[in-house]
Amino acid sequence: MPPPPPPPPPPLLLLPLLLAAAVASTNAKITSPSVTATVGVGAGGPPPVPTPWPEQFHAVVFTNLTESGGRLQLIDLYYDWPGGRNLNLIRDQLSGDPLYDVEWTNGTSYYFDSASCRTVRFPVGLLPPDWLAAGAVYLGREAIDGFDCHVWTKVDFVWYYEEVATGRPVRWNFFNGMQQHVMSFEVGGVLEDSKWQAPAYCFNGGNADTANVADGANSKGARADVMNSLVRFAGAPAAGAAALLDQ
Structure with missing residues (x-):
């Protein structure tokens, strides 16, 4: 008669085995900040090339800033590369007064609502349609x-x-x-020229609220240039733009 099978391992021995299996499964995933696991590039063939943006488009973007202590936002984004301009019309959750973020390719951005205006000067212009092509x-x-x-x-x-x-x-x-x-995402979506004009109180003497974001060439080079452009494109609050670049 064959010998009886060995008894199952005690429960205390099963727990480390299960924990080891869970750790191995977790380590097999590729993670990045605020991004869930991605699947790595498969064997054979080069990776895909990012699709360039259309030179003009209108997008409605839902923004979640809660992980960084902010609020929810709904943004109407108008991108106009031939016109050298980009506009974020930002509506905060439960707020009736939208914020306009008008960006020009010369590096100047105007952030204004119905009562106030702030001018921010960045060392770089707008993101080009092929901003993902290199790097x-x-x-x-x-x-x-x-x-x-x-x-x-x-x-x-x-x-x-x-x-x-x-x-x-x-x-x-x-x-x-x-x-x-x-x-x-509406390809070719445009906004009438009058909507791009910053109000008069952005230029009078009583509005002296102007800020300059540090030149990337003097701090983090090309990385800061890309970050400058992305901060502007994302409609980040003017007060927080420089702080974002310093992190």
Whole structure:
């Protein structure tokens, strides 16, 4: 008669085995700040190339700033590369007075609402349509917000999600926890010229609220230039732009 099978391991021995299996599974994932696990580039063939932005578009963007101590925002974004301008119309949650962030390619940005205005001068202009063409690192594919996306990161500052099927942007995640979800994307969407004009009180003597963001060439070089442009494009509050670049 064959010997009886060995008894099962005691429960105290099973626990370390289960913990080891869980750790191995977790370590097998690639993670990044504010980004869930991505799937690495498969063998064979070069990684995909990011789709350049159209030279003009209108997007509605839902912004979540709660991880960095902020609020929820809804942003109407108008990108006009031929016109050398970009506009974020920012509506904070439960706030009736929107904030206009009008950015020009010469580095000047105007942040204004119905009562106040602030001018911020950046050392760089707008993000070009092919801003991901150089220096972006491909991380793989991920299902995010219900879409199958390619994922890139650039200067360890932003994680960019592009829908595989259409090339449309789906989401941006920033290193400080800010998440921006693209709710609609209209190629060729333009805004009438009068909406881009900063009000008169941005230029009178009583508004002396002007700030300069440090030149990237004197601090973090090309990385700061990209970060400057991304901070502007994301509609980050003027008061927090310099602080973001210093992190």
